[in-house]
Amino acid sequence: MQQKPVVALTLGDPAGIGAELIARLLAQAEACQRANIVLVGDAWLWREGLRVAGVDVPTEAVTSVAAVRTRADTSRPAWLAMDTVRPEQVTVGQAGAAGGASVLRVLNACMDAARDGHIDAICFAPLNKFAMKQGGLKHDDELHHFAQYLGVTGTFCEFNTLGDLWTSRVSSHIPLKDAAAALSVDRIKAATRLIYRSLQANGIAQPRVAVAAFNPHGGDGGTCGREEIDIIEPAVRQLNQEGLPIAGPFPADTIFLKAQAGEFQAIVTMYHDQGQIAIKLLGFSRGVTVQGGLPIPITTPAHGTAYDIAGQGRANVDATWQAFLIACRMGASMGASHRASLV
Incomplete structure (x- = not known):
């Protein structure tokens, strides 16, 4: 035993x-x-x-x-x-x-x-x-x-969880005006790897993880911001090349609907409130914070x-x-x- x-x-x-x-x-x-x-x-x-x-x-x-x-x-x-x-x-x-x-x-x-x-x-x-x-x-x-x-000395991040859904974020307790500058391919990859491995430690052999977009409507092909094209999409591609089945980026106003429907077990968000608002609306009294990394x-x-x-x-x-x-x-x-x- x-x-x-x-x-x-x-x-x-x-x-x-x-x-x-x-x-x-x-x-x-x-x-x-x-x-x-x-x-x-x-x-x-x-x-x-x-x-x-x-x-x-x-x-x-x-x-x-x-x-x-x-x-x-x-x-x-x-x-x-x-x-x-x-x-x-x-x-x-x-x-x-x-x-x-x-x-x-x-x-x-x-x-x-x-x-x-x-x-x-x-x-x-x-x-x-x-x-x-x-x-x-x-x-x-x-x-x-x-x-x-x-x-x-490595990457660490606060995870917020609600039942079977976990979220992490690329930037956390910083002013919103600084959130775009905090994005990078390496930071997104590190945050995604960390939550993937943490879910495995929580008993999920092959976690289903998605990455959120940064701009409204996922940037609308670059007409509403280029962070998706220049930073987030390359990070997801590189993670896929490493063998991690990461999906996205998906617009932030719909990605939690997909998770709520059971498509994903974790979402990597780009800044603090992008995930916190959704998680707390879904179940404030049941949420858990995990100190990841x-x-x-x-x-x-x-x-x-x-x-x-x-x-x-x-x-x-x-x-x-x-x-x-x-x-x-x-x-x-x-x-x-x-x-x-x-x-």
Whole structure:
């Protein structure tokens, strides 16, 4: 029988709905059937999550993540307590520096464990970028922090997923006026290869991947922009020559209709909102963000901290469950060789 992957779960921003979500996730017996789980975070925050969710989840205390992989009984989560933030430093429903610093400390501890080969994947409850920047984040977003911390030098990208549909993008958190200049044959090829291989790690042997156009109507033969002719089409041709069955480019206003009909499992978009708007309209409460291109799978629900409903017992666990399942599949698939590359 294949050993279950070791998946670290974190409680997210202490002012948001993260602890409640993780409590609801772990209250489902199936969770521990999927993975050898280690929960990492502050004890008071975990207790508050259980109280808000109205559930009880037995755990097994451990003193280090190193002890998790060799546990004989994985029917309940391992629990690694950290002291990163005090209750009086947190105001429920409000971003704060103390909460952001707490998130950074917990995530860094999990990445240290990944580097040492003790865990196979991380699934983190929602965080708040503003709070994290107040608390010491030096990058624009958590993905760039992960990549630097883990020593990634190659291509990395945030994937957004909804059920069987994944999206990646060639440019991300930049002004829209700079999106055209960010396009290149090499960047499109790198983004496409990355999502193709990531889908394979998620259990799809031959992913069906399409590439979006950049201009309205796909450029209308060059009369409405030449990015398709000069950049995107050559990138797709070269990918096909490499043996990857990539399709496109397709106009952005119809490509998601094709995906919704089941023609494609992934879409490579050219800039942030080109894919984000479609994915969030299709299912905001079920979306998952996957940090692509890292040597360990890192996933999170895409909906954010939901400060407006924090502490009210109303959080929907569906996206967190999907993020956890992806972490389990990719953690099992990527294997020891990927963990060893971190050392």
